[in-house]
Amino acid sequence: MTEVLTGAQIICRTLLEQGVDLVFGYPGGAIMPFYHALPEYPGLRHVLVRHEQAAAHAADGYARATGRAGVCVATSGPGATNLVTGLATAHMDSTPVVAITGQVPRGMIGRDAFQETDIIGITQPITKHSVLVEDVEDLADSVREALTVAVEGRPGPVLVDVPKDVQQAKAEWRSRAAAAPPGRGAVPPLAEAVRLLAAAERPLIMAGHGVILSGAYEELRRLAERTGMPVITTLLGISGFPESHPLHLGMPGMHGEVHVNRAIQQADLILGIGLRFDDRVTGNLAAFARGAKVIHVELDPSEIGKNVPTEIGLVGDAREILRALLAEIAPRDCEAWRAEIAGFARPRHDGFRGELSPESILGAIDGASGGRCTIVSDVGQHQMWVAKLYPYRRPNTHLTSGGLGTMGFAVPAAMGAALARPDEPVWAISGDGGFQMNMQEIATMVQEGIPVKMAVFNNGYLGMVRQWQQFFHGRRYSATPIWSPDYVRLAEAYGIFGRRVERGADVDGAVRDAVAHPGPALVEFLIEQEANVFPMIPPGASLSEPIEGEPAAPRLVPA
Amino acid sequence: MSGLRVVTVLLEDRLITINRAVGLLRRRNLPVRSLAVGPTDAPGISRLTIMLQSDDATAERAAQHLEKIIGVREAAAVLPAAAVAREMALVKLRPPAERYAELLDVVQLYHATVVDESSDVVIVELTGSEAFVLSCIRALERFEILEVARSGTVALESGATAPRTGTHPQLEAGVR
Numbered sequence: 001m002t003e004v005l006t007g008a009q010i011i012c013r014t015l016l017e018q019g020v021d022l023v024f025g026y027p028g029g030a031i032m033p034f035y036h037a038l039p040e041y042p043g044l045r046h047v048l049v050r051h052e053q054a055a056a057h058a059a060d061g062y063a064r065a066t067g068r069a070g071v072c073v074a075t076s077g078p079g080a081t082n083l084v085t086g087l088a089t090a091h092m093d094s095t096p097v098v099a100i101t102g103q104v105p106r107g108m109i110g111r112d113a114f115q116e117t118d119i120i121g122i123t124q125p126i127t128k129h130s131v132l133v134e135d136v137e138d139l140a141d142s143v144r145e146a147l148t149v150a151v152e153g154r155p156g157p158v159l160v161d162v163p164k165d166v167q168q169a170k171a172e173w174r175s176r177a178a179a180a181p182p183g184r185g186a187v188p189p190l191a192e193a194v195r196l197l198a199a200a201e202r203p204l205i206m207a208g209h210g211v212i213l214s215g216a217y218e219e220l221r222r223l224a225e226r227t228g229m230p231v232i233t234t235l236l237g238i239s240g241f242p243e244s245h246p247l248h249l250g251m252p253g254m255h256g257e258v259h260v261n262r263a264i265q266q267a268d269l270i271l272g273i274g275l276r277f278d279d280r281v282t283g284n285l286a287a288f289a290r291g292a293k294v295i296h297v298e299l300d301p302s303e304i305g306k307n308v309p310t311e312i313g314l315v316g317d318a319r320e321i322l323r324a325l326l327a328e329i330a331p332r333d334c335e336a337w338r339a340e341i342a343g344f345a346r347p348r349h350d351g352f353r354g355e356l357s358p359e360s361i362l363g364a365i366d367g368a369s370g371g372r373c374t375i376v377s378d379v380g381q382h383q384m385w386v387a388k389l390y391p392y393r394r395p396n397t398h399l400t401s402g403g404l405g406t407m408g409f410a411v412p413a414a415m416g417a418a419l420a421r422p423d424e425p426v427w428a429i430s431g432d433g434g435f436q437m438n439m440q441e442i443a444t445m446v447q448e449g450i451p452v453k454m455a456v457f458n459n460g461y462l463g464m465v466r467q468w469q470q471f472f473h474g475r476r477y478s479a480t481p482i483w484s485p486d487y488v489r490l491a492e493a494y495g496i497f498g499r500r501v502e503r504g505a506d507v508d509g510a511v512r513d514a515v516a517h518p519g520p521a522l523v524e525f526l527i528e529q530e531a532n533v534f535p536m537i538p539p540g541a542s543l544s545e546p547i548e549g550e551p552a553a554p555r556l557v558p559a
Numbered sequence: 560m561s562g563l564r565v566v567t568v569l570l571e572d573r574l575i576t577i578n579r580a581v582g583l584l585r586r587r588n589l590p591v592r593s594l595a596v597g598p599t600d601a602p603g604i605s606r607l608t609i610m611l612q613s614d615d616a617t618a619e620r621a622a623q624h625l626e627k628i629i630g631v632r633e634a635a636a637v638l639p640a641a642a643v644a645r646e647m648a649l650v651k652l653r654p655p656a657e658r659y660a661e662l663l664d665v666v667q668l669y670h671a672t673v674v675d676e677s678s679d680v681v682i683v684e685l686t687g688s689e690a691f692v693l694s695c696i697r698a699l700e701r702f703e704i705l706e707v708a709r710s711g712t713v714a715l716e717s718g719a720t721a722p723r724t725g726t727h728p729q730l731e732a733g734v735r
Contacts, residue, residue, distance in 0.1 A: 124579060125586045129629045132575070149629060302623035305616065 002174050007136045007167040008037035011100060014143040016043055018178045020071050022062065022419060023047070023100075024055035028075025029115055031102030033167035047415070047448050050440040052079050054412035056086020057438070059097045061376060061416030064399045067213070069096040069150045070416055076102045077115030080161075081122065085406060088126040090157040092403025093236060094209060096150035097157040099123075100143075105165040106134060120161055128156030136169040140176075148179050154300045155213060185316055187324040193271075193295050193312050194328045200269035202337045203229045204292075206252065206281075209236035209402070210274010210299060210318045217241070217395045219322035220273065226326065228333040230341060232260055234275050236402040239392040249341065253281040254537045255384045259344035261535075261543035266340070267292040274298060274318045277307040278403065287542030297321050346535075346548065354528045355504025358385035361455065361525055364511040365427055366391055373425040374399065374417050378410035378434035381463040384533045386429050408437030414452045415445060425453050425515050432458040432484045442494045445520040453514050454522045458484055459529045467532050471551055472539075487524040497521035563592065563689075564611045564618035565642050565714045568625050569632040572598060572605035576630035580607055583628065589613070589621055593646070593689070595711035604632065608713045610644075610689070637716045644714035648692050649674070650683045654702040662702050669695040680705065688712075 005013060011034055015023070024047045027035040038046055049055045052074040059070030074083050080101040090097040104113040120130050129149045133142045139162065146158040197203060211220055211233075217240060224231050224247045231241045232252050241248055250260045261283075264270070270292045275281070277296075282288040285307060293311040296304050297318055304313035314321050352358075362385070365373065371393050377386040377400040392398050399417055401409040414428035435456045445452055466480040491498020497517040499510045501524065514521035535546035570576050577596060584591050592610040599606045611618050618636035625634035654662045656679070666673060671685035685695050689712055696707060 120575065121578070124582050128627075300627070302620055302627065306620065 002172050004170050005173045006033065006037060007133075007139050007162065007169050007171070008033035009040065010136070010139045010171065010173050011143060011162065011167070012037050012041040012044055013173055013175075014140045015071065015147075016041060017175050018144060018147045020069065020147070021045060023071045023073050024049055024058040024062075024416070025073030026052050026055060026075070026079060028077075028079045028102065030076035030104055030164045031073060031079070031100075031167075032075075033164060034073065034100070034102065034162075046073075047419070047444065047450075049412065049444050051438065052082035053085050053408070054415070054438055054441045054444065056083045056097060056099065057089065057406075057409050057412035058416035059099075060086060060090045060095050061399060061413030062420045063090070063095045063097055063155075063416070064093075064413070065374065065396070065417040065420035067096075067151075067215075069098050069147050071098045071100065073100045074102070075115065076104055076119070076164075077117050079115075080119040081117055084123060084126070085404075087123055087157045087159065089401050089404045089406045089409060091126045091128065093401065094155050094213065095157070096155040098146045098150050099157065099159045101159060101161050102167070103132065103161045103163040106163045107165070109163065119159065123159050126157070127159050130159040130161065132161045133163070133166055136166050136171040139166060139171065140173055144176065144179070185320070187316055187320050188314050190314070190321075190324055190328055193314060194325065196269055196293060196295060196311065197227065197271065197325075197329060198332065200293075202267045202340070203227070203269040203271065203334065204263055204267045205229050205231045206234065206264075206270055206272045206275055207231055207237040207240050208234045208273065208275025210297070211237055211240035212396050213274065214299075214317050214319040215395075216273070216319035216322050219319055219326060221245070222326055223322055223329070226329060226331050228335065228338065229271070230263065230334070230338055232256075232264070234278075234281055234402075235387055235400065237275065238387055239394070239396055239398040243390075243392045247338075251387055253278075253283065253543070254539075255388070255533050255535070256537075256543075257348075257388070258346045258535050258546055258548065259341055261537070261546065262344040263341045264289050264292070265542075265544050266344075270294045272296045272298070272308075273322070276303055276403075279307070282307060282543070283537045283545075284540060284542040287544065289543075348534070352528050352531050356501065356507065356525055356527045358382070358457070358527070359389050360504055360507050361457070361511075362386065362390045364507045365455070367508070368511045368515045369425045373397070373427060374421055376400070376410045376414040376417055376426065376428045378428075378430035379405045379407045379464075380431045380434060381459075381467065381531070381533050382429055382431045382457040385457075407434035410434060411438045411452070411454060412441050414454075415441060415448075415450050418450050418452050425451075427453045427455060429455045429457065431463055432456055432460065433462045433482055436482075436484065439490070442491075442496060442520060442522070446494055446496060449519065451519050451521075454520070456487060456522070456524045457527050458487070458524050459527050459531065460484070461529060463531070464533070466530070467536075470530070470532070471536070471547065487522055491522040494520075498523075500524045500526065502526045561612065561614050563639050564613050564615065565637045565639055565644055565712070566609040566611060566618055566622050566625070566634060567637060567714060567716070568607040568609065568622075568634040569599065569601075569604055570607060570628070571630040571632075572603055573630065576628065577605065577607065579628045580625055580631060583624055584609065584621070587621070587624060589617065593709075593711035595646070595713045597713070606713070608711070610712045635716070637714065641718075642714045642716050644688060644712050645686055646689055646692055646712045647684065647686045647710040648696065649708045650685070650696060650699050650704060651680060651706040652683065652699060652702045652704055653680050658702060662699075665698050665702075669698065671695060
């Protein structure tokens with residue numbers, strides 16, 4: 001079927017053709033032709049955010065929840081630059097986000113026109129790909145390519161910059177079926193890996209985001225059960241393996257439990273699956289797992305050996321490689337090794353005074369949703385509590401900004417997740433700092449009827465920074481005390497459910513009421529002001545040097 | 560072991576693609592010694608030659624990162640011993656009249672050529688490995704160098720290595 005359409009109509013038609021039915025955006029001068037065409041395509045739902053950063057995070061949250069590309073739209077200049085943090089977040093965590101930006105008309109590019117920025121140049125290091133569409137004849141294919149490139153292989157953000165006059169120009173548009181998802185590719189030879197796995201006495205599995213991106217949950221569980229190998233899940237690997245499984249150890253790294261990090265340091269073999277061996281996971285690289293050979297299963301060959309010396313790199317899709325491994329690997333057990341690890345465990349340091357512990361709040365959230373809910377966390381102390389203390393039961397139910405560590409992520413990303421998962425509660429859990437970075441999006445939730453449940457862990461501080469100041473900067477709390485508005489009255493101003501919880505006895509009721517309320521809901525928890533996240537590996541130290549409780553004296557500032 | 564490493568890249572001859580490739584070198588903080596870019600025999604395809612002062616692993620990873628750029632057809636780290644690597648330089652000089660014959664001797668010694676002469680200024684063209692070019696420029700210093708233009712190194716792997724043809728795998732699987 002051939003039609004003559006404007007560039008703006010071509011964008012809408014092509015998005016629909018490729019299966020996109022939801023975009024997050026904000027209009028402005030250079031993207032107005034797109035917004036003019038939009039009402040002609042009611043199948044394409046538009047969510048008007050209050051800040052373009054939220055459009056990018058919401059598209060990211062949608063992408064993480066569905067595995068499909070999330071799409072955001074902004075105008076040129078400030079609209080486009082406001083997307084930058086969201087694109088960088090998606091880039092660091094390998095999530096498929098497609099940004100469509102308006103640009104000044106072609107004849108004005110390069111003349112410092114009103115609201116002109118070189119968004120292609122600005123976003124180049126934080127996108128997987130980007131394209132300035134200079135001819136309306138290329139527009140449909142550029143949109144198709146963006147959606148394809150974003151999801152295939154190692155996912156990532158793609159930006160399509162469309163000059164205003166290209167949106168207005170006309171071209172013939174021909175529908176094209178959505179490209180079939182690419183094959184998962186070949187599996188490399190596994191014999192040597194199988195031999196090492198069989199011979200190891202103290203093997204460990206470290207599972208990252210790749211397990212979730214490839215949907216390798218079942219394969220990972222079967223491999224662990226077949227071999228008895230304990231499983232560590234990185235921050236982005238959390239919910240890729242059942243939290244309560246007897247083989248699950250927990251999260252490694254800077255805030256990993258002591259027994260998890262000691263297991264890494266004592267291991268003689270690490271099977272890393274879809275992770276980057278990021279510095280928050282490894283601590284001081286020179287002292288990381290010195291006795292372990294590393295087998296790294298990873299889709300992106302440039303990750304193999306990037307940070308950690310690697311014995312065997314297995315390039316490919318995690319699920320396919322785990323399947324192939326399962327076909328070759330003989331059952332074994334690691335009982336002695338697991339008993340050894342159990343001996344490493346320490347009683348958790350109780351960093352909390354008062355009744356409102358993170359455990360009790362997270363337990364109430366889990367209980368009130370019957371175990372069916374998605375948790376979107378922000379960045380900081382609460383992020384670590386949410387990562388370590390929530391009992392994730394189902395795959396891909398923990399969404400967070402891991403690599404970039406973007407405060408303000410949770411609230412808008414939860415909007416995307418809630419639209420992707422309308423049948424379950426989606427909780428945005430933030431600190432009082434991160435919440436105030438994007439709380440304007442409550443208005444979006446109200447206007448669009450997006451029933452996000454928001455929990456604010458309010459300790460009156462930028463808590464993680466304060467903790468570092470306490471530990472490493474002589475308790476000089478510079479710029480970390482932070483004032484909050486009255487969140488209950490804020491909720492009231494937006495016309496949503498609001499509740500403040502100060503006593504342990506009120507936690508369950510407030511959470512239950514928030515979940516039962518049909519629309520967006522905000523629950524503020526006044527938690528212990530100077531609680532800390534334990535244990536903690538000081539920056540630059542090795543995994544063998546945890547701080548397990550309040551330091552007796554101020555420590556020196558690390559270099 | 561750190562030393563000179565060659566990374567050769569075949570890529571679409573569009574500024575944005577070249578920009579991406581060079582931007583990646585900056586972003587990854589790679590120790591770039593020289594860059595040279597120019598057309599190839601294939602229409603629409605340029606060759607970017609990167610000289611790195613690095614170890615093998617760094618050069619290999621640079622090639623892997625470069626290969627992920629859409630529009631890059633091929634990137635390969637080549638051992639200098641397995642490649643022919645050359646650069647060209649133009650050296651503008653103002654030799655004192657009484658030492659002109661001496662200059663011509665040096666030019667001949669280095670298989671260089673005088674390619675331009677105007678009043679008292681000459682331009683010498685020379686070609687060779689980076690070390691050869693540097694030593695030649697040093698030899699010319701005594702004739703009052705006014706300006707030097709160096710091309711950066713270009714290189715080809717020795718033996719029968721044919722560049723891969725066809726498009727980037729991601730584009731093949733995609734819609735273009």
